[in-house]
Amino acid sequence: MLYDPQHHLTPSQRSLHVQHRERLARIARGKATSVPQPSRVLLPVPFCDLTDPVSIYLDRQRRRAETLEAIKEFTNQYESKIPSLMLILRAVCEFYGMSHVSIRSSRRTANIVRPRQVFFYLARELTTRSLPQIGMFIGGRDHTTVLHATRKIAGLLETDGALAEAVNQIRAEISIMNCAING
16 A cells, blocks of 8 residues: 555645645746745655655655754763763862762761752752752652752852852862863
């Protein structure tokens, strides 16, 4: 059975499709009266014969490959600028003078909680990771813990100048380390 491009169309789409094909035929014959308006054309103009299923398949594969290549190129450029969670953890640990094991531990003493909350805040601000991903990275914490820490640090940054300065220093260190790694 041959592929029928009009088989899955509504009557109005079928009518527009027929009009579109007629316009394309007029353009091909050199008797174009007007250029089709983009708002009226529902179907993309393929670079293939709509009656040949092989041609349709190959055109779709070509367009899909071009799209995937463009997405890959964009994400590679974008991802290289985002610091990793490990890089952020390393910068926070260096600033506060502690090991990453203590920040990932289940202890809740004040000298560990604040650096952990700063990590959560910076990870949320500087990466595209979700709250559950950030929580899992630090000892399997729940996403609500990450959300609470992010909100708490954001609130404290408005009133606590020392904390704001510390966060800015850590952010600058992360930027330097990320440039050294990713160029």
